[in-house]
Amino acid sequence: xxxxxxxxxxxxxxxxxxxxxxxxxxxxxxxxxxxxxxxxxxxxxxxxxxxxxxxxxxxxxxxxxxxxxxxxxxxxxxxxxxxxxxxxxxxxxxxxxxxxxxxxxxxxxxxxxxxxxxxxxxxxxxxxxxxxxxxxxxxxxxxxxxxxxxxxxxxxxxxxxxxx
Amino acid sequence: xxxxxxxxxxxxxxxxxxxxxxxxxxxxxxxxxxxxxxxxxxxxxxxxxxxxxxxxxxxxxxxxxxxxxxxxxxxxxxxxxxxxxxxxxxxxxxxxxxxxxxx
Numbered sequence: 375x376x377x378x379x380x381x382x383x384x385x386x387x388x389x390x391x392x393x394x395x396x397x398x399x400x401x402x403x404x405x406x407x408x409x410x411x412x413x414x415x416x417x418x419x420x421x422x423x424x425x426x427x428x429x430x431x432x433x434x435x436x437x438x439x440x441x442x443x444x445x446x447x448x449x450x451x452x453x454x455x456x457x458x459x460x461x462x463x464x465x466x467x468x469x470x471x472x473x474x475x476x477x478x479x480x481x482x483x484x485x486x487x488x489x490x491x492x493x494x495x496x497x498x499x500x501x502x503x504x505x506x507x508x509x510x511x512x513x514x515x516x517x518x519x520x521x522x523x524x525x526x527x528x529x530x531x532x533x534x535x536x537x538x
Numbered sequence: 539x540x541x542x543x544x545x546x547x548x549x550x551x552x553x554x555x556x557x558x559x560x561x562x563x564x565x566x567x568x569x570x571x572x573x574x575x576x577x578x579x580x581x582x583x584x585x586x587x588x589x590x591x592x593x594x595x596x597x598x599x600x601x602x603x604x605x606x607x608x609x610x611x612x613x614x615x616x617x618x619x620x621x622x623x624x625x626x627x628x629x630x631x632x633x634x635x636x637x638x639x640x641x
Contacts, residue, residue, distance in 0.1 A: 417596060419583045419584050419598055420598055424598075424600040459604060459605065460604045460605075461604075464610070479602060482602050483566070483568050484566070484600055484601065484602060486600055486602070487599075487600055487602035487603060488597060488598065488599050488600065488602070488603050489597075489598040490595065490596065490597050490598070490609075490611070491593075491595075491596040491597075491598070492595070493592070493593055493594060493595070493596075495594065495613055495614045495615060496594050496595055496611065496612070496613040496614070497553065497611065497612045497613060497614070499611065499612060500609070500610065500611050501608075501609065501610035501611075502603065502604075502607065502608060502609045502610070503603070503604040503607065503608050504602055504603055504604060505564075505566065505601075505602050505603070505604050507568075
C-alpha cells in the first residue's frame with residue numbers, strides 16, 4: 375500500500391499543489407463575500423484592556439470614557455456565590471442602540487473578565503459564568519448610543535475561584 | 539475528534555436564542571497547581587457566532603471566565619434549519635469551530 379502510494383506521490387503532490395493554488399486564487403476572487411466576517415475578525419482582541427489590573431484602567435483601555443450609573447442596566451447575579459470559580463451573571467438592558475456589554479470584577483487580579491460586542495439585530499442581553507477571587511463588586515458596562523452606562527453589585531464569595 | 543463546542547440554538551420565529559458550552563480549561567495564569575507552580579495562562583480570547591455570513595455575537599474573553607465557559611444570547615431573525623457558525627481562538631493560537639442548525 376505504502377509502496378504504491380510512494381511511487382505516485384510526486385504526481386500526487388503536484389496535483390495537490392495545483393489544487394491548493396486554485397483554491398487560493400478562488401479565495402482571492404471573492405473577497406467581498408468574506409468582508410463582513412473579516413470586519414468582525416478585525417475587531418481586534420482588546421489585549422491592553424485585559425492586562426489592566428484595576429477596574430478604572432481596564433475601562434479606560436477598553437472604552438476611553440467613564441460610565442454613568444443607570445437603572446436601565448439590569449444585572450441578574452447571586453447575592454452570595456458559594457463557589458467563586460463559577461458565578462453565573464446575566465445582564466439585560468432596555469437601553470437602545472447597544473453596541474457592547476462588559477463584565478468587570480474589581481477585586482480580581484485582572485479586573486476585566488469578558489466583553490461582548492453586540493451587532494445591530496442582536497438583543498442587548500448576555501448570560502455567562504465568571505470567576506471571582508473573593509467578595510467583590512461586579513460591574514457591568516453597557517455601551518449604548520456611544521455612551522457608557524453601568525450597574526454595580528457586590529457579590530459575596532465563600533470560596534474563591536482564583537487559586538485561593 | 540469531538541468538537542469542543544456544544545451549541546443549542548432555538549428559534550421562536552422572531553428571535554433565535556443561542557446557548558453555547560465550550561470545553562476549555564480557561565486557566566487564568568494566577569492559579570497554582572498541587573506543586574505550588576503557577577499554571578500558565580490558557581484561555582479563549584475570542585468567540586464568534588455567525589449567521590448568514592454576518593457576525594451576530596462576538597465575545598472577548600480574559601482568564602476570568604469560568605472553566606468550560608457558557609454563554610447565552612439572542613438575535614433577531616434566524617429560521618429553523620438555518621446554520622449558525624461558531625468559532626473560537628485561544629491565547630496559544632489554538633482554534634475550534636463548529637456549525638449548528640437552528641432548531
